[in-house]
Amino acid sequence: MPRHDWILTDVDCGIHHSSLLLSAADVPGSPAGWSMCQTTLQGGLRQGVQAVDLANGLLRVRVLPTRGMGLWKAWLGEMELGWQAPLRGPVHPAFVPLDEASGIGWLSGFDELLCRCGLEWNGAPEFHADGRVKHTLHGRIANLPAHRLHFSVDTEARSLALRGEVDEGRLFGPRLRLTSTVSTVADSPTLVIEDCVANLSSRPSDLQLLYHINLGRPLVTPGARLFAPLRRLIPKDEHSAGDVASWQEYPAEQAGCQETVLFLDLAADGQGRTSVLLQAADERHGLLLTFQRQQFPYFIVWKCPQPAADGYVTGLEPAINLPHGKTFEAQQGRVARLAPGARREFRLELTALASSAALAQAREQIAELGRGVTPELCDRPQPGWSPGV
């Protein structure tokens, strides 16, 4: 039996550990140096947040079952992947005013390396004609807790895996289940996220999904650079149009700046795989993101080059829709529909790079993907890609 299993949480069976530590010594034959540490965070806004730290001997990541299986931060040696939001998270959903009349209360919980936006909707807030919020920013899933959590070690594959189930549902509403598995192989710089969203209802259900992967210091500072096998690039609005020519660049810090949003269409290889690289200004560190273009037809780049005090940050966002209000997205046919019992799968790889050689290889890989493609850079927002155009 190469696989060893632990149920960390199962509300139906009354199983829940407030803290648990496992490591190589607990599993004969498993690779040295790994550990799984489950804790309940204490103090401040994180009071009561469940966290699971997975370490594979090289890479460490903190997963947040309480926040929809988001990834808080990851570490490769000294290098931290994530960003410094102007709040001290991770934030327990009890402190997130999702229903703030502004529609953007979601931001009070936003400080992760990776969080999901969805599932019934995501994108910009929308309001009814009478002023009531119709759709809050980025939906509910990032503030819903996992009701089941499972950890396994495979001694043959030399891998660790954490799987969590999170439900978004209620009477008269949808009944969607996210099953997310974060796995990694011993001593590897790569995290693999395999998600499945299933419609458990007897009725069809809407699905919107966007992975908000956020990077700031130390990786992303002025001088950082983005590499992607571009086919087409469309700016979201007039302000973002000013960044089209400099889409690969991260500018100097600028107080009170406006955000830039670019929509990218990416080339893929014969198997449909594509990659995007974020390279630090030192040209020796970076993050490589790899996924199937078919699973994520849209890729959004969000740049917030405000001073570090306010959270200099970029978002790399593979998605099945654009982050506009749901109504506009529905008009454009970008709201997916899951039949009763249907499921959709999503897979993402995040690889931390920490040498010039690794970066050179990643740049070459992306160049290869884009070989023969002449990127189309739109210098204006395009009809169907932004409202009011």
Add this chain to the structure above:
Amino acid sequence: MPRHDWILTDVDCGIHHSSLLLSAADVPGSPAGWSMCQTTLQGGLRQGVQAVDLANGLLRVRVLPTRGMGLWKAWLGEMELGWQAPLRGPVHPAFVPLDEASGIGWLSGFDELLCRCGLEWNGAPEFHADGRVKHTLHGRIANLPAHRLHFSVDTEARSLALRGEVDEGRLFGPRLRLTSTVSTVADSPTLVIEDCVANLSSRPSDLQLLYHINLGRPLVTPGARLFAPLRRLIPKDEHSAGDVASWQEYPAEQAGCQETVLFLDLAADGQGRTSVLLQAADERHGLLLTFQRQQFPYFIVWKCPQPAADGYVTGLEPAINLPHGKTFEAQQGRVARLAPGARREFRLELTALASSAALAQAREQIAELGRGVTPELCDRPQPGWSPGV
């Protein structure tokens, strides 16, 4: 001293147990087989919910002090009383968006066998002319925690009782106190709920109250049947009017169905007692509900015959008002008014039945209550009973 007492929670005295187990062995002379188990639930949406399981040797019930002394589920041997909402509760109030702009965020916490709707208001959400929510669906009491909790065993009466106090109040608002006692006699199939609502304020206070008693699988499936000593039946709306002739029946599952709501006026015996029976399709299981007609002048039957995946469910709802918006109810004189210091009492009996004989006896009891009464079945909504009629 036949009565033995335990204070489980008293915030004024700093008393609170996160877990406590008592059983027959702890009380000399008490009946065999009972137990009281207090726990704090962990994981998922239930993180931090306090639960008290009372078992009398035959029947077991889980009471939720954190959710306004609601009853989560009850069990008689293999038979579960309750329903399968499309969420995994019980839900801590921190995860219930009561102030969602839709007005129906309350549904995110709704999965109990019995929850109270009230106290300052209940019923459908209402909105101000400017679009702001005026009254959210079903009020606040189901998401307020008990600040005092007391358990007792009476060796003479052979009974267990759990009493909790829940306050609904704030500066410039009401100051209503619900004191709820759930009791049961050893080896009895009956739970007795004795509630008192007191106005602790120096000003008069509104009171609306409805007991949402919800049943789904395994008791309520297509073929289940309702028995009630009907005097008059009024459908809530045109859709519900289609169910008047079949008011006793539970239909086949139907995806995307609309809910049916029927208002029942019930006959009572010489002491004012009346009963309603829900009989399972197997005609061997059921739930008998008994109460004073004077305490509950209205009885609402709610049918949601959607597929089990979405929560096939019926609500049996003794109430002091109809579940319309509070403004309409006030116009009809159905918002109670409690003078300063005044209190109102409510008593409900829930009896689980698990044999053909017990069901036959219950049917006969209801037939007896209705003897000599010719039920008036209104085939349309009635003025004063529904808005806009």
Add this chain to the structure above:
Amino acid sequence: MPRHDWILTDVDCGIHHSSLLLSAADVPGSPAGWSMCQTTLQGGLRQGVQAVDLANGLLRVRVLPTRGMGLWKAWLGEMELGWQAPLRGPVHPAFVPLDEASGIGWLSGFDELLCRCGLEWNGAPEFHADGRVKHTLHGRIANLPAHRLHFSVDTEARSLALRGEVDEGRLFGPRLRLTSTVSTVADSPTLVIEDCVANLSSRPSDLQLLYHINLGRPLVTPGARLFAPLRRLIPKDEHSAGDVASWQEYPAEQAGCQETVLFLDLAADGQGRTSVLLQAADERHGLLLTFQRQQFPYFIVWKCPQPAADGYVTGLEPAINLPHGKTFEAQQGRVARLAPGARREFRLELTALASSAALAQAREQIAELGRGVTPELCDRPQPGWSPGV
């Protein structure tokens, strides 16, 4: 080393005590009789609220790191300082519906002796033209938890100090940090609150701040009396104008009464210090409040003489603005602006008095401050001091 230090909470370092007790025996050379008791409250609305009780041998105070470093109550021997709100707090923020559409959901958490109103805004709720809430009552800071908490004993100064840091911030929002230190000298009847608000953002930030110091039974009952070195007194509205002549008095309980709000301009001594005295009806107990007039240009007196059941209470409120909606305050130039990196400091002394002699001395001190000043009592609301005048 006269100072001994303990970190009670530091989320960055993973430090948090759910309970900790320190006392004189733990610090050689420290004054007898002091203690510091950190606990996590359990049950009811207080479930999960962190509380720190400081006792200096004479005075005891309960500080609430979970509620923005508010003071719940203080005790001098038998005398309790605080009030009896019509709810059983302290209330965990998870139970406070800040985003209730009424704009006043904040009141569901309001029961402290001292809470802060701010930081980005405070005052009456404001609504957008479309009905959406723009600013909720009294802002966010009272419902935000400290992420760092530090306790120290100084054996030379014979003092205890508790310092907490609370952040109000999020992406695209402000990034304000409150650092609050509550200190007291052994056997002294005085609490000193030293607060610093810093703008950690790279952009300028608004700041509104009001200290809501609330007193009810046993100190404030009909017959209690207020002393202040009055220069000018302005009623907030027509109703409050009726109280101008009786501004020092606390009236008989009155069910369903309207609140009275008076704006006071106070004289100060050569060092800018000023004081206000609340004297109990027995003329032997009281609370003396001392602060710098320059730090707090406004002083608001709020009287709510409703029956004790509903919370007979007065608020003494040193502030940097008036408690009107933020838009009106901004028009009047009463919204402070903090430059990036700037900070403002605030200091308050609360002294519990428990003898006729101490009260006489306090009255004399206030009389001295007001010597030579002829108070101007405005019998009507004044332009610029209230909207619509």
